[in-house]
Amino acid sequence: xxxxxxxxxTEFLSLALKLGERTFTHYQETGSxxxxxxxxxxxxxxxxxxxxxxxxxxxxxxxxxxxxxxVRIASGVAQGLGFGANLPxxxxxxxxxxxxxxxxxxxxxxLDARMGEIYHAVLVKQNGIWLEISETKVCKPQDAPTLExxxxxxxxxxxxxxxxxxxxVYTDNLSQILPNILQxxxxxxxxxxxLAQPVFAAGQAKPAMEAMPIYIRNRVALTTxxxxxxxxx
Amino acid sequence: MLxxxxxxxxxxxxxxxxxxxxxxxxxxxxxxxxxxxxxxxVVPELASRDHIRRALPLTEIxxxxxxxxxxxxxxxAYTQGPGLAGALLVGTSIAQSLAFALNVPSVGVxxxxxxxxxxxxxxxxxxxxxxxxxxxxxxxxLMRIDGIGQxxxxxxxxxxxxxxxxxxxxxxxxxxxxxxxxxxxxxxxGSAKFKLPRPMLNSGDLNFSFSGLKTAVLTxxxxxxxxxxxxxxxxxxxxxxxxxxxxxxxxxxxxxxxGLDNLVVSGGVGANARLREKLNAATKRKLCKxxxxxxxxxxxxxxxxxxxxxxxxxxxxxxxxxxxxPQQNYSVSVKPRWDLxxxxxx
Numbered sequence: 001x002x003x004x005x006x007x008x009x010t011e012f013l014s015l016a017l018k019l020g021e022r023t024f025t026h027y028q029e030t031g032s033x034x035x036x037x038x039x040x041x042x043x044x045x046x047x048x049x050x051x052x053x054x055x056x057x058x059x060x061x062x063x064x065x066x067x068x069x070x071v072r073i074a075s076g077v078a079q080g081l082g083f084g085a086n087l088p089x090x091x092x093x094x095x096x097x098x099x100x101x102x103x104x105x106x107x108x109x110x111l112d113a114r115m116g117e118i119y120h121a122v123l124v125k126q127n128g129i130w131l132e133i134s135e136t137k138v139c140k141p142q143d144a145p146t147l148e149x150x151x152x153x154x155x156x157x158x159x160x161x162x163x164x165x166x167x168x169v170y171t172d173n174l175s176q177i178l179p180n181i182l183q184x185x186x187x188x189x190x191x192x193x194x195l196a197q198p199v200f201a202a203g204q205a206k207p208a209m210e211a212m213p214i215y216i217r218n219r220v221a222l223t224t225x226x227x228x229x230x231x232x233x
Numbered sequence: 234m235l236x237x238x239x240x241x242x243x244x245x246x247x248x249x250x251x252x253x254x255x256x257x258x259x260x261x262x263x264x265x266x267x268x269x270x271x272x273x274x275v276v277p278e279l280a281s282r283d284h285i286r287r288a289l290p291l292t293e294i295x296x297x298x299x300x301x302x303x304x305x306x307x308x309x310a311y312t313q314g315p316g317l318a319g320a321l322l323v324g325t326s327i328a329q330s331l332a333f334a335l336n337v338p339s340v341g342v343x344x345x346x347x348x349x350x351x352x353x354x355x356x357x358x359x360x361x362x363x364x365x366x367x368x369x370x371x372x373x374x375l376m377r378i379d380g381i382g383q384x385x386x387x388x389x390x391x392x393x394x395x396x397x398x399x400x401x402x403x404x405x406x407x408x409x410x411x412x413x414x415x416x417x418x419x420x421x422x423g424s425a426k427f428k429l430p431r432p433m434l435n436s437g438d439l440n441f442s443f444s445g446l447k448t449a450v451l452t453x454x455x456x457x458x459x460x461x462x463x464x465x466x467x468x469x470x471x472x473x474x475x476x477x478x479x480x481x482x483x484x485x486x487x488x489x490x491x492g493l494d495n496l497v498v499s500g501g502v503g504a505n506a507r508l509r510e511k512l513n514a515a516t517k518r519k520l521c522k523x524x525x526x527x528x529x530x531x532x533x534x535x536x537x538x539x540x541x542x543x544x545x546x547x548x549x550x551x552x553x554x555x556x557x558x559p560q561q562n563y564s565v566s567v568k569p570r571w572d573l574x575x576x577x578x579x
Contacts, residue, residue, distance in 0.1 A: 035326065035566065039330060040564060053333075053334055068278060068319070072322065073326045076323055076565075077565075080333070081330045081334045083289055084333070209293070221278065223271045224273040
C-alpha cells in the first residue's frame with residue numbers, strides 16, 4: 001500500500017510517504033511557514049521517490065486538536081489532493097499520534113492549547129490498538145483528570161509548557177516525561193501513517209471532502225446575548 | 234480555458250466555473266450570514282470552520298451544474314486577499330492542493346479586482362476604460378480602470394465605508410444584523426421629515442467620509458425620543474438619501490474629471506435600489522453609461538474570482554508560450570492586507 005501522511009498542527013512540518021515497505025520522511029521546523037512549504041515539500045518527496053499522486057492509495061493527515069489554522073491547512077490539503085487525485089483520506093487525532101510517536105504503551109498526552117489550557121488524553125496501547133482511558137479534552141493543566149497506577153509516560157508540548165503543574169498532578173503516576181522532540185512531543189507524519197494504515201486496509205477511509213479538523217475547543221466566541229449578560233470566554 | 238474559482242475571504246463560500254469561450258457556466262454559494270447573526274458580526278474562527286465544510290460540496294454542485302468533470306479544468310483561481318487570514322487560508326489551501334493534484338496552473342486573485350470586474354460578467358459588458366465605484370461594507374472607492382490590472386485610485390473613504398455606515402446606523406436604530414439591507418427596506422416606508430448633513434459633498438476631491446453621518450443620526454435619534462417606527466423610517470429614509478446623494482455626486486465628478494463616459498458600480502451597496510435609481514438618472518442626464526453586476530454578484534461570490542482569475546491565467550498562458558518558462562507556485566500563502574495599487578497588468 002502506498003500512502004502519504006502530513007501534519008501541520010504544530011510549528012513543524014511533518015511528511016511521510018510510504019511506498020510498500022519503505023517509508024520516506026520530511027521533518028522541518030517551519031514556525032508559521034508550514035502552509036507555504038507543505039505542497040512544495042510534498043512535490044520534493046514525490047519527485048525524489050519518482051512517484052506521482054495517482055500512484056498512491058490514500059492520504060492521512062493530523063486532524064487535530066492543535067493550532068486551528070494548522071489543522072485546517074492539513075485538512076484543506078488532504079481535501080484538495082484527495083479530491084483532485086481521487087484518493088480516500090483518513091484523519092488521525094494528533095494526541096493519538098503523539099502517543100504512537102512516543103514508542104510507549106501507557107501515555108498521558110498533553111498538548112499546549114494556549115490560553116492557559118492543554119489538550120489532554122490518556123492512552124493505552126493493547127494488542128497494537130490505542131484505547132482512550134481518558135478521552136480527548138481541553139482543560140486547565142491543574143484540572144487534568146487524575147489517574148490510577150504508575151509507569152505512565154508523559155508526552156507532548158503541554159509537558160514543557162506546564163511542567164510544574166502537570167508533574168504535581170501526576171506525581172504518583174509518572175515514570176518519565178519524554179523530552180525528545182522526535183519521541184513524542186509532536187504528532188509526526190510517520191506515526192500518523194502507522195495509525196492510518198489499518199484504517200485504509202479495513203476500507204474505512206473517507207471521501208476527500210470529509211477530511212475535517214478536530215477542534216475540541218468549540219467555544220470560540222460569545223453571542224450578543226452572552227456579552228450582554230456579562231459572560232466571558 | 235475552463236477556470237474553477239474559489240472565494241472564501243469573509244463570510245461567504247463561493248465556487249464557480251468560468252469558460253473563456255462560453256462565459257460563466259456555473260456558480261454555487263453558501264452564505265454564513267445567519268450563522269454569525271447571533272454574534273452580532275462575523276466571527277473569524279467560525280467563518281473559517283464553515284468554509285472548510287462547504288468548499289468541496291459547492292465544487293461538486295458547480296461541476297454538476299456545468300456538466301463538467303475535474304478533468305475538464307484548465308486552471309484554478311482563488312481569493313488570496315484581502316480578507317480574514319484564516320478564511321483565506323481555507324480556500325487557498327484547497328485550491329492550491331487541487332491545482333497541484335490536477336497539475337494545472339493556479340492564480341491568487343485580489344478580492345477587489347474580482348468585485349471591480351464583476352460587471353464584465355453581464356451581457357453587453359462595459360468597455361475599458363471606465364470609472365468604477367466600489368461600495369461595500371469594507372470599501373468606498375472610486376477608481377479609473379484602463380484594463381485588467383490597470384487601476385488608478387481616484388478617491389477613497391477617510392473613515393467608515395458606505396456599507397459600514399449603513400450597518401452601524403441600522404444598529405443605532407435597533408435593526409437586526411446585518412443591518413444595511415434592513416435599513417434600506419425601512420427607508421422605503423419613510424419620507425422627507427429630517428435633514429442630515431452631506432459630509433464632503435463639496436470637498437472638491439473624490440474622497441468620502443461617512444462617520445460624521447452616523448454621529449448625526451445618533452443626535453437625531455436622541456432628539457426624537459421615543460423612537461417610534463415611523464420616526465425610525467424617516468431617519469432611515471434621510472440617511473439613505475444622504476449616502477446615495479454623496480455617492481452619486483462623487484461618481485459624476487469622477488466622470489467629469491477623467492473625461493470618461495462609462496461608470497461601473499460594484500460591491501454590496503451597489504445593490505441598493507435608491508442608489509441605482511439616482512445613478513441611472515444622473516448618468517442619463519450626462520449621456521453616460523452605467524453598468525452593474527446582477528444583484529447576486531454585488532456581494533461576495535465565486536463567479537467574479539473565476540472570471541478575474543481566468544483573465545489573468547489566460548494572459549499568463551500567452552506569456553508562458555512566448556517565454557517557454559512554466560512558472561507555477563503551489564505555495565499556500567495569503568495576503569490579508571493587500572493594496573489594490575500593488576496589482577500589475579497580467
